[in-house]
Amino acid sequence: MTKCGYVSVVGRPNAGKSSLLNWLVGEKIAMVSHKANATRKRSNIIVMHEDDQIVFVDTPGIHETEKLINKFMLDEALKAMGDCDLILFLAPVTDKLTHYEDFLVKNKKNVKHILLLTKVDNVTNEEVLEKMKEYQVHSDKYESIIPVSIKKGTTHGNILDDVVKHLPEHPYLFDPEIMTTEHMRDIFKEFIRESIFENISDEIPYETDVLINKVEEKPKIDVIKATIIVQKGTQKGMIIGKNAEAIKRIGKDARLKIEKLTGRKCFLELFVSIKKGWTKDKQGLRELGYDVTF
Template identity: 55%
Template sequence: MSRAGFVAVLGRPNAGKSTLLNFLCGQNLALVSHKANATRKRMNFIINHTNTQGELAQIIFVDTPGIHKQEKLLNQFMLQEALKAMGDCDLNLFLAPTYDDLKYYEEFLELSNGKPHVLLLTQCDKVSKESILEKIAQYKAYEDKFLALIPTECKNSFDPTQLLETIALFLPSSPPLYDEEILTTSNMREIYKEIIRESLFENLSDEIPYESDVVIEKFIEMPTLNKVYAKIIVEKESQKAMIIGKGANTIKRIGKNARLKLESLEEKKIFLQLNVFAQRNWSKTKEGLKKIGYDFDF
């Protein structure tokens, strides 16, 4: 017997969704940043789990942007991505940091329209045991809404067995939907783009404007070397100068950081060329966003 299905991973911005999925798949494929709303598109992670009875479950986790409401067009696109995943998947997994107010969960309930979900109480290592028990008691008031509540600690001491086996219980009986060797359905261009964006955030911290993005212009794959030509897009010339830096030192640092991550992922040499372009108001019109790869259907 085997099971397979899609699970939308949901929560507020910076709830730890991408960190969890990178841990589960054993690769840094999803962008992780302290910057809120770093994840902008859905991304699938394929986890194969065999329980003690030898039954296989293929769980396709769908990473999503954080659930939030803002009037900016780009934020509207991200909310649309989360809502699509919420409605299309077989099951939802809602991440709730232990120290969070319940308002985030209540907002999720309003949007989910009764979709079956598992509640994952995260970062339990950051609060006292009394606080954990108190938070569990608060969520118990909603126990008719969720299928299961699972408390977890930090990723270093996290055993995912209970989470995976609980999720598997609620997935449809089905043969695997993907080859068991595949980690993600995203193409390499998308993964490279996210790794470069992550390096951009890491090296400029809060200085980097939210309205910045990366486009892979050319990708050449060879047996021992991949060549990647990418452009970083911002909205102002002053932002462009900030990313390039004095003597191009900042862009070199960003490029080196991204290249090392890509080489670790691919286990081969990477040639990476980065250019920076100022494209005024690209994030404020649907046409500008579509050129970057954000397709709207509203």
């Protein structure tokens, strides 16, 4: 019998969750940004490991805030933690234990978890060992602790072998040929958002979102039309930029990401629209695809 189950990947904002998942699946699917709180919704990324299937759930960073969009993000992370067979908690090696201890409080169902020490490329082996010793005070809580170094040669197997040990015997939940349950238009949306984060500075990316208006697959090219949503007129001006340079940069960056994933040429047309206060309005959030239930 094969093993199969859901594994939620959680941690504080900017802990490296999406980067880890893209590395494990071998394709760029999850949105990655050096800025915190880029991931807003749960998404499934499917990894086959020998004869077993792991359904990783990418989640927003665990954090507390009063903004409605951020409350939705925290709710997404907590739901993922409660609905899975195993949790991978990502802890940057330079972090204090407070983030992990907060996670232990929020893990109300006491779902089994593996502790991954991330970003170990930036410290010495001695510092990694010292941090592992610090976590031993909670050794009765986690199943194992694994330092993760993508650059220094941690292999997929180091993590996946350990993950599979804790999954139930179960038939595959999804076709083993697919890498994600996300619709392509949702992935396109995240690529455009990622390009905004990479090309626009300060707080503006956090107050933007993207609506995919149209995806048309023609014989030789994909035609995608999308609208970037902002909250203020000044933000619209910055997204467009002088002589439309900023939006051209965003569009080119997103188009290249899309083409790399699909293997097809893409024509991407971007528009910008103002929707005042959408991050604070339940109806505004729902219209942008955020299923706010609280």
